[in-house]
Amino acid sequence: MADDNDGRGYPEPRFDTPASRATSRRQFIKGVIASGAAVGSAGYLFTLAGCSREQGGARGIERMLQLKINGQVRTVDVLPHETLAMTLRYKLGLTGTKLGCDRGECGACTVLIDDVAHYSCSTLTHAVRGRAITTIEGVEGPNGELHAVQQAMIDELGPQCGFCTPGQIMSAVSLLKANPKPTREQARHAMSGNLCRCGAYDHYLNAVMRAADAGDRLSETRGA
């Protein structure tokens, strides 16, 4: 370094004094802060660049999608990496679909895609173009009456805190569309992807069997 030179071409001698150690620490900390700021700035600029690329459509992905949700066609601006749960909840206001784990473990986000139960937190919205999506908001009858599964869950005191209930209902509706008269074991298997932290599993299972016995209105959802 230039200031290490004593004018005769020799470096100034270094002494390991408390003052010099304090200076070194200060320089080290300054360096860390400076490099952190540089990394942060780079990340910020990278994010901005990513946004502008996506907004400019340079990736070649059409962002304005038409989705068939609960029997209606909805037009929505969807990022390439956006999950269906995010689109439903935060772009379309369909907050009946819950987000629990957000990684395909709890089933709180279950919706129907072409009548089959799926975790919407693990489904890219771009992948469901042209498919019929049904959320909990779409299972009511034509005049707003409760679906047989919803009524059965009330009758069997299924919901405790209620957070898992929309997902439980969607799985049950999917099951009964495919198999209107399941055995209890088949119903248990079909509902096994929906966790309930309140432990109301038997109540939900009783409700599925009660709805199967009722057997009415099971195919009258708006999204079907």
Ligand code: FES
């Ligand atoms: S939120 Fe989707 S499986 Fe848990």
Ligand code: FES
């Ligand atoms: S009713 Fe509370 S998590 Fe299922």
